[in-house]
Amino acid sequence: MAVSLKPLDDRVVVSPLDAEEMTAGGIVLPDSAKEKPQRGKVVAVGPGxxxxSGERCPVALVVGDEVLFxxxxxxxxxxxxxExxxxxxxxxxxxxx
Amino acid sequence: MAVSLKPLDDRVVVSPLDAEEMTAGGIVLPDSAKEKPQRGKVVAVGPGxxxxSGERCPVALVVGDEVLFxxxxxxxxxxxxxExxxxxxxxxxxxxx
Amino acid sequence: MAVSLKPLDDRVVVSPLDAEEMTAGGIVLPDSAKEKPQRGKVVAVGPGxxxxSGERCPVALVVGDEVLFxxxxxxxxxxxxxExxxxxxxxxxxxxx
Amino acid sequence: MAVSLKPLDDRVVVSPLDAEEMTAGGIVLPDSAKEKPQRGKVVAVGPGxxxxSGERCPVALVVGDEVLFxxxxxxxxxxxxxExxxxxxxxxxxxxx
Amino acid sequence: MAVSLKPLDDRVVVSPLDAEEMTAGGIVLPDSAKEKPQRGKVVAVGPGxxxxSGERCPVALVVGDEVLFxxxxxxxxxxxxxExxxxxxxxxxxxxx
Amino acid sequence: MAVSLKPLDDRVVVSPLDAEEMTAGGIVLPDSAKEKPQRGKVVAVGPGxxxxSGERCPVALVVGDEVLFxxxxxxxxxxxxxExxxxxxxxxxxxxx
Amino acid sequence: MAVSLKPLDDRVVVSPLDAEEMTAGGIVLPDSAKEKPQRGKVVAVGPGxxxxSGERCPVALVVGDEVLFxxxxxxxxxxxxxExxxxxxxxxxxxxx
Structure with a gap:
């Protein structure tokens, strides 16, 4: 990205993977599911x-992690x-x- | 699973057991129940x-536990x-x- | 019970007593009551x-206690x-x- | 009471006094009041x-106290x-x- | 009062002053106000x-104070x-x- | 004011400035704004x-401050x-x- | 600004950038987005x-930062x-x- 985002707080920036990629990885989202989760790759994480106490709890993810959300x-x-x-x-x- | 999930926070991944297995174990869910719980096997647990204080309280379950949810x-x-x-x-x- | 339940957190498993048993013990639930409580016997208690602080507050009940809920x-x-x-x-x- | 109740947490068991007793004590509940409080006598108090911290704050009432609720x-x-x-x-x- | 009230927690017992008294003191409640406050005299205060920590924060009022509520x-x-x-x-x- | 108010807790008493004064100071409230803030002068502040811990956090304003609310x-x-x-x-x- | 604002608490004053500026920076807001964020420049930050504990957590932004909100x-x-x-x-x- 030419423009990069540095999220605040415990926010995470995720680049979603499309449905085909998800099926390839063995994960299929049933039509009957109440809320269909998406798969994506973490591109930036906030400070937590x-x-x-005034301290921050680091986000338990690093750039490059694949996640369900x-x-x-x-x-x-x-x-x-x-997007x-x-x-x-x-x-x-x-x-x- | 070829693809495995590592849940965040206090989340737990459960593989549901179907109704027949539940009846076999002596647990029957009455039709009149407000919310019918399901039986399943824990396949992954988060860090808690x-x-x-910034510490995490470990999840009180281990992989392999059978649970009602x-x-x-x-x-x-x-x-x-x-599923x-x-x-x-x-x-x-x-x-x- | 052939199958026994170990409740999580501050949960309690209760075996309800039926209405006749309740009357015998001197407790009658008025028809006009907004919410009629039930009487039961505790069969399992969670860790609290x-x-x-990360510690648990023990449940203030033991197996065998009779309770209103x-x-x-x-x-x-x-x-x-x-049931x-x-x-x-x-x-x-x-x-x- | 042949059957006695030991309330949990910060609960209190109260035996309500009827309207006549309330008037005698000088307390009258106006018809226009949004919520009419009742007068009663405390018959049991919980641990608080x-x-x-894991400790309990004792209930600020003792058995025999007359209360408005x-x-x-x-x-x-x-x-x-x-009742x-x-x-x-x-x-x-x-x-x- | 022949019967006196000892409020619990951070409760305060107030004897309302009527509208004439309020006008006399220079305070007028506009008709357009969303919620019209009332003026009154404190007759009893709770422990706070x-x-x-298990301690109580004393109520910042004493008997005799005039208040808006x-x-x-x-x-x-x-x-x-x-009333x-x-x-x-x-x-x-x-x-x- | 002949009658003065001493607000409780973190409350602040504000004397609103009218629209003309606001425009003079360079602040204009757009008609399209979801909620139009008002400008006023602080005339009394509570203890915070x-x-x-039982202590109070002092209000970050003093009498005479001009504020938007x-x-x-x-x-x-x-x-x-x-008013x-x-x-x-x-x-x-x-x-x- | 002739009139400057000093926000309270963890508030931030932002001067929004218009849509053209946003596109120039490589950020486009899709029409299908549930809530379209805006881009702006921070012009003032509160104490946090x-x-x-009674202390404040400083705002993780400084005047001049470009932000999405x-x-x-x-x-x-x-x-x-x-505006x-x-x-x-x-x-x-x-x-x-």
């Missing part, structure tokens, strides 16, 4: 959630022609390993 | 809930043809022992 | 509510032909002594 | 509200033919002295 | 709000023919000095 | 918000013929310097 | 969020003919670097 959470934005999503760490369901 | 909680996803569920620890009602 | 709280389930209820400690109104 | 709070139950109410300490407005 | 907050009650109000300290807007 | 927050009251507003510190958007 | 959050105001926005730090999604 602020604790009452809820389809309807977060904010979509297009950067340099690529990305800005989510809170708590909207990330799991890391794919 | 974040405390204000609410039918409508969590997120369904299909991995390698098997699984990603739940928070607080959505797990009890361990079956 | 998680405190911010709200009729509409918790989750009903049938184990080995017996039981899984409740949080905070849904238990009082111990009968 | 759980603090994050909201009419619509708590749970009604009949014990040995006497009582199980309330949280926070539903008690004031002690009558 | 419970902190997580929201018209629709708290509970009305008639004691010895005088009073039981409010939480947080429902008191300001002390009149 | 209560912290769990939401039009629909707080409570309006007329004192000695002057004022009682707001919480958190309803104050910014100090004008 | 109050922690229970939700279109519908915060309060719009016109200062010296320029600005007053937002909480938690309404800022990311810093553009």
């Amino acid at each position: 959630k602020l604790l009452e 809820g389809k309807y959470g977060g904010t979509e934005i297009e950067v340099d022609g690529e 990305i999503k800005i989510l809170r760490e708590s909207d990330i369901l799991a890391k794919i390993v | 809930k974040l405390l204000e 609410g039918k409508y909680g969590g997120t369904e996803i299909e991995v390698d043809g098997e 699984i569920k990603i739940l928070r620890e607080s959505d797990i009602l009890a361990k079956i022992v | 509510k998680l405190l911010e 709200g009729k509409y709280g918790g989750t009903e389930i049938e184990v080995d032909g017996e 039981i209820k899984i409740l949080r400690e905070s849904d238990i109104l009082a111990k009968i002594v | 509200k759980l603090l994050e 909201g009419k619509y709070g708590g749970t009604e139950i009949e014990v040995d033919g006497e 009582i109410k199980i309330l949280r300490e926070s539903d008690i407005l004031a002690k009558i002295v | 709000k419970l902190l997580e 929201g018209k629709y907050g708290g509970t009305e009650i008639e004691v010895d023919g005088e 009073i109000k039981i409010l939480r300290e947080s429902d008191i807007l300001a002390k009149i000095v | 918000k209560l912290l769990e 939401g039009k629909y927050g707080g409570t309006e009251i007329e004192v000695d013929g002057e 004022i507003k009682i707001l919480r510190e958190s309803d104050i958007l910014a100090k004008i310097v | 969020k109050l922690l229970e 939700g279109k519908y959050g915060g309060t719009e105001i016109e200062v010296d003919g320029e 600005i926005k007053i937002l909480r730090e938690s309404d800022i999604l990311a810093k553009i670097v």
Whole structure:
């Protein structure tokens, strides 16, 4: 990206992978699912959630991680022609390993 | 699973057992129940809930545990043809022992 | 029970007593009551509510205690032909002594 | 009471006094009041509200205290033919002295 | 008062002053106001709000203080023919000095 | 003011400035704005918000400060013929310097 | 600005950039996006969020930072003919670097 984003707080910037890539990896989202999660790649992570002590709890993800996240959470934005999503760490369901 | 999931926070990945297996184990869900819980096997656990101290409280379950959980909680996803569920620890009602 | 339940967090498993047993013990639930509590016997208790310190506050009940609880709280389930209820400690109104 | 109740947490068991008794004590509830409080006598008190430290804050009432409480709070139950109410300490407005 | 009230927690018992008295003191409530506050005299104060440390924060008012409070907050009650109000300290807007 | 107000908690008493004064100071409120803030002068401040430690965090404003605040927050009251507003510190958007 | 604003708490004053400037920087907001974020320049920052310890956590932004923020959050105001926005730090999604 020519323009890069540095998320605040416990936010994570994710580049979504499309459905074909997801099927290839063995993950299929059933039509009957209440909320279909999406798969994506982490492109930026914030400094983490602020604790009452004034310290921050680091986000448990690093750039490059593949993650599952809820389809309807977060904010979509297009950067340099690529659609990305800005989510809170708590909207990330799991890391794919 | 060829693709494995590492849940975040206090999330747990559960592989649901079908109704026949549940009846065999002596547990029957009455039709009149407000919310019918499901039985499943834990396949992955997250690092646990974040405390204000910055530490995490480990999830009180290990891979292989059989659990009861609410039918409508969590997120369904299909991995390698098997339908699984990603739940928070607080959505797990009890361990079956 | 052939199958036994080990509740998580501050949950309690209760085996409800039927109306006749309640009347015998001197407790009658008025028809005009907004929410009719039920009487039951505790059959399993969880490790207790998680405190911010990371410790748990033990549930103030032991197996065998008779309790009053709200009729509409918790989750009903049938184990080995017996209908039981899984409740949080905070849904238990009082111990009968 | 042949059957006695030991309330959990910060709950209080109150035996309501009827309207005549209330008038005698000089307290009249206006018809225009949004919520008419009731007068009653405390018959049992719980161990008190759980603090994050794991200790409990003792209930600021003792058995025998006369109290004012909201009419619509708590749970009604009949014990040995006497109608009582199980309330949280926070539903008690004031002690009558 | 022949019957006196000792409020619990951070509650305050207030004896409302009527509209004429309020005008005399230079305070007029505009008809257009969203919520018209009332003026009253404090007749009793509780021990104060419970902190997580188990201590209480004393109510910042003493008996005899004149206060402004929201018209629709708290509970009305008639004691010895005088209408009073039981409010939480947080429902008191300001002390009149 | 002949009658003066001493606000409780983190409340602030503000004397609103009218629209003409606001325009003079270079601040214009667009008609399209979702919520039009108002400009006013602080005439009294409370002791500040209560912290769990039992101490109070002093209000970050002093008498005489000019502030912007939401039009629909707080409570309006007329004192000695002057309309004022009682707001919480958190309803104050910014100090004008 | 002839009139300058000093925001309270964790508030941030942002001067929005218009759509053309945003496209130039490589960021395009898709029409299908649920909530279109806006790009702007930080012109003032508050002292930061109050922690229970009584200290404040400094805002993770400085004057001059370019940020993305939700279109519908915060309060719009016109200062010296320029439309600005007053937002909480938690309404800022990311810093553009």
